[in-house]
Amino acid sequence: MRAVFKTSYDKDIDLHPDWWERGKIAVLLGLLALLPFLVGEYYLAEATNTLIWSLAGLGLMLLVGHSGQVSLGHAGFMAIGAYVDAGLMNAGVPWIIAFPLAGLAAGCFGAIVAIPAVRMSGIYLAIATLALFVIIEEMIIILEPVTGGVGGIFAPSITLFGIDFDRYASLNNFYWLVLVIVALTTWAYANVLRSPTGRSFLAVRDSEVSARALGINVTRTKALAFGLSCGVTGLAGALMGHYISFFNYELFSIFISINLLLVVTIGGLGFIQGAFFGAILITAVPQLIAILRDGLNATVGIDLGGIPGLDTLIFSVILVGFIIYEPTGLYGRWLKFRAYVQLFPLARRDMFRRQKTYLKTERSK
Amino acid sequence: MSLLEVTDLAVHFGGVKAVDGVSFDVVEGEVFSIIGPNGAGKSTIFNLISRFYEPTRGTIRFDGTELTALSAHDVAGMGIARTFQNIELFDHSTVLDNLLMGRHRHRATNWVQDLLFLPKVRAEERAHRQNVEEVMEFLELEAYRDKMIAGLPYGVRKVVEIGRALAMGPKMILLDEPASGLSVEESQDVSYWIEDMRRDMGLSVLMVEHDMRLVTQVSDRVLAVANGKPLALGTPAEVQSDPTVQAAYLGTDVSEGAVA
Amino acid sequence: MELIQLIVGGIASGCVYGLVALGFVLIYKASEGVNFAQGDMMMLGAFVALGMVNQDYWALPFFPGILLACAVMGGVGYGIDRFVVRRIFGQPQFALVILTIALGFVLRFVAGSIWGFTPLVLETPFAGKHVNLGGLVLGYEDILTILVTAALTLGLWLFFSRTKLGLAAQAASQNQMAAYIVGVPVRRINSMIWALSGVVATIAGVLYASKGTIDPNIGLLGIKAFAAAVIGGFGSLPGALMGGLLIGVVEPIAARYLPSGFSQMSPYILMLIVLTTRPGGLFAQIHAKKV
Numbered sequence: 007m008r009a010v011f012k013t014s015y016d017k018d019i020d021l022h023p024d025w026w027e028r029g030k031i032a033v034l035l036g037l038l039a040l041l042p043f044l045v046g047e048y049y050l051a052e053a054t055n056t057l058i059w060s061l062a063g064l065g066l067m068l069l070v071g072h073s074g075q076v077s078l079g080h081a082g083f084m085a086i087g088a089y090v091d092a093g094l095m096n097a098g099v100p101w102i103i104a105f106p107l108a109g110l111a112a113g114c115f116g117a118i119v120a121i122p123a124v125r126m127s128g129i130y131l132a133i134a135t136l137a138l139f140v141i142i143e144e145m146i147i148i149l150e151p152v153t154g155g156v157g158g159i160f161a162p163s164i165t166l167f168g169i170d171f172d173r174y175a176s177l178n179n180f181y182w183l184v185l186v187i188v189a190l191t192t193w194a195y196a197n198v199l200r201s202p203t204g205r206s207f208l209a210v211r212d213s214e215v216s217a218r219a220l221g222i223n224v225t226r227t228k229a230l231a232f233g234l235s236c237g238v239t240g241l242a243g244a245l246m247g248h249y250i251s252f253f254n255y256e257l258f259s260i261f262i263s264i265n266l267l268l269v270v271t272i273g274g275l276g277f278i279q280g281a282f283f284g285a286i287l288i289t290a291v292p293q294l295i296a297i298l299r300d301g302l303n304a305t306v307g308i309d310l311g312g313i314p315g316l317d318t319l320i321f322s323v324i325l326v327g328f329i330i331y332e333p334t335g336l337y338g339r340w341l342k343f344r345a346y347v348q349l350f351p352l353a354r355r356d357m358f359r360r361q362k363t364y365l366k367t368e369r370s371k
Numbered sequence: 372m373s374l375l376e377v378t379d380l381a382v383h384f385g386g387v388k389a390v391d392g393v394s395f396d397v398v399e400g401e402v403f404s405i406i407g408p409n410g411a412g413k414s415t416i417f418n419l420i421s422r423f424y425e426p427t428r429g430t431i432r433f434d435g436t437e438l439t440a441l442s443a444h445d446v447a448g449m450g451i452a453r454t455f456q457n458i459e460l461f462d463h464s465t466v467l468d469n470l471l472m473g474r475h476r477h478r479a480t481n482w483v484q485d486l487l488f489l490p491k492v493r494a495e496e497r498a499h500r501q502n503v504e505e506v507m508e509f510l511e512l513e514a515y516r517d518k519m520i521a522g523l524p525y526g527v528r529k530v531v532e533i534g535r536a537l538a539m540g541p542k543m544i545l546l547d548e549p550a551s552g553l554s555v556e557e558s559q560d561v562s563y564w565i566e567d568m569r570r571d572m573g574l575s576v577l578m579v580e581h582d583m584r585l586v587t588q589v590s591d592r593v594l595a596v597a598n599g600k601p602l603a604l605g606t607p608a609e610v611q612s613d614p615t616v617q618a619a620y621l622g623t624d625v626s627e628g629a630v631a
Numbered sequence: 632m633e634l635i636q637l638i639v640g641g642i643a644s645g646c647v648y649g650l651v652a653l654g655f656v657l658i659y660k661a662s663e664g665v666n667f668a669q670g671d672m673m674m675l676g677a678f679v680a681l682g683m684v685n686q687d688y689w690a691l692p693f694f695p696g697i698l699l700a701c702a703v704m705g706g707v708g709y710g711i712d713r714f715v716v717r718r719i720f721g722q723p724q725f726a727l728v729i730l731t732i733a734l735g736f737v738l739r740f741v742a743g744s745i746w747g748f749t750p751l752v753l754e755t756p757f758a759g760k761h762v763n764l765g766g767l768v769l770g771y772e773d774i775l776t777i778l779v780t781a782a783l784t785l786g787l788w789l790f791f792s793r794t795k796l797g798l799a800a801q802a803a804s805q806n807q808m809a810a811y812i813v814g815v816p817v818r819r820i821n822s823m824i825w826a827l828s829g830v831v832a833t834i835a836g837v838l839y840a841s842k843g844t845i846d847p848n849i850g851l852l853g854i855k856a857f858a859a860a861v862i863g864g865f866g867s868l869p870g871a872l873m874g875g876l877l878i879g880v881v882e883p884i885a886a887r888y889l890p891s892g893f894s895q896m897s898p899y900i901l902m903l904i905v906l907t908t909r910p911g912g913l914f915a916q917i918h919a920k921k922v
Binding site (some may be wrong): 076088101122127129130132134136137138140141144145147148198262267268270316317319321322323325329333 | 649650659665685715718720724726728729730732733736737739740762766769825854857861865890892893898899900902903907910912
């Protein structure tokens, strides 16, 4: 087990306590950068998809994991981001401007929505966000001249400084672009968490009463959390639009919202890494199911392709399993595994025993 | 010089007069205690000062400013810190993080600067950490620095809450039953800390407390309330020998704490 | 006249929303848990009833068939709590939300596997029959819906406020540890409430099915019913019904008089309006915490 000897406050303030941790991240980033040269086009596209989902997951994680607010309608903000980005580009605005504007639009909308929303808590907020999602969906259909309504809209290919980042023609470039965006966002997220802004989010999550007593403007903090979260998710939506190239409102269905929730809960609520673990699961499982299905079909002749809803069923079962047996998610399980390996053979069985909390009514808030 | 002036404060919840015409003042550098039987409205007075409740009547002036015009989160900015009767710490953070959150009032960076973690943010973080370390040293919490609140014993959590209030760098600290649930030794520590807060940090302390030994040991003046109404105001000895106070404490052995 | 017809029809469909919302509130009142699968339980209840009563399946006589369906769904509800929800006892409320969302998908899959995805019709003895009150046409199923809903709401409200079991359930939802200490069998009561909720869902499903076709996706109605429960104030039984009625009436009126697309949004806009003006819903049940 490695011990880190801290000699200055900076060791705690830095993102990584020492060069070992920093090295591991550098290696990871290096591998990711070299991915286009290591895997074929199909898997590179899948990796891009995973990265986009991670970005969306980061957005939701900020809200749910670190600010304690629930949102069941985050796909709506992805939709806003996608439509603003594609819409602006179709109107001639270059991507370099359209992209941040899309995030800004989603973020502002989120912040505005937050202001009445912060008066609600828990389940009321959850259902309010769900309602909002339905409304956004309907608005997209109604605003047909701008959004292409039911027919859909085309997201033009991205060009930056003369270099092509088309999702099909220059997938490598597109992948790298997404990678850079995701890396920058993760860095900014980590910065937020180690700064007074992040601490105010955590304070609001854990005890609104004492947050207020400490001078934190709870309404403004929640609105900021919502704004940042929706903004990041909006950016992810914009990228998703480019990834799919031609989309309509059905791309951002209620199932996407639920998938996003899966990403943050199965991945590990409250950890940045959780968003990535969850995204990997979400994008990998359909692939695995497809492989399994083809395999079963080829070897044993059982055709599972005809059963509709099998994908969602398997996801649901996995989700139920995680909630019951591993509520800290994949990252939580990884932490336990790592602790076991580092402490071997001294790891104790009940080291991570979950403290059972008895329900105390939330109706007295 | 009066730091806090409460005049004819009252709050009615429906038909219940939780606080009914309470007036007192806290002089700068003073330790002022509020005592009374359970349900007397002591914590309600705190919640009124913290602006969690809206008073039906009365004024609260702190350092010349009328508090009833401010919202709850502005009260901290005025330099008033408080602890809570049922500990309201941030359970999923470490002791260090809880104390750092107390520094919010002295925040000098906005969220954009935080996002980019500019050098100014780093410098501020170092300064906050320095300040918080001093508080931890004062309260002897260094051993618990990186421990999660959720796993700490009750007595330590109470101390962390005091630490978080101190980290704010306040002018006045409101302690809501600081000794409840603590052992004799821990209560003794609390009395030493209150003395140090007054003497070394120049704080004014407003305290709600049931432990009469602690009250008589540290307080300069005491206000006794019952059923929301004030009974007596004066030095600990004066208040304890007041017949109306003794009557309100029916069944409690008041003479026990009289020997200072 | 057309407006009144719309309103009456709206009241009837509002009753169905109200019943589903009632199922939500039942579980919330007893264990402060939120069952996002309530809509799908309604759907499954309707299908089980169909399986009991329709000629193509078991072809039992109507009312015994419905009763049997209620019993089966009561068992399903009990089973869901006993074997799945109970496993996450002690976890925050959020976990239950996700769990029940997942369960909803599972129920949908089960229904689709057994009965397929094409819309089916429940055979009822009062199909097509109606009364004519001076130009106002009231279908038998609408009248029955309104009567049954009123009776159920009254019965459940009495249950919670007058019976020992109901009070014990409320106690358990407010402070589990305290309830245990005074001897309330918290987990068993929760399971019973889930069973009751399953029965209510079946009745709602049957009433819904009597007005049209059913397919495994009708569970999405649960989201609207959720909005109804929220409008009413989440811990209030009469509130749930009130919310349901409100939505049931507003929807067809919005469809008739507002541009298309707005009727879909109307329940949610209504809900958001209510929530911003009265954050706890119409019959708010949230109280300020004493610190």
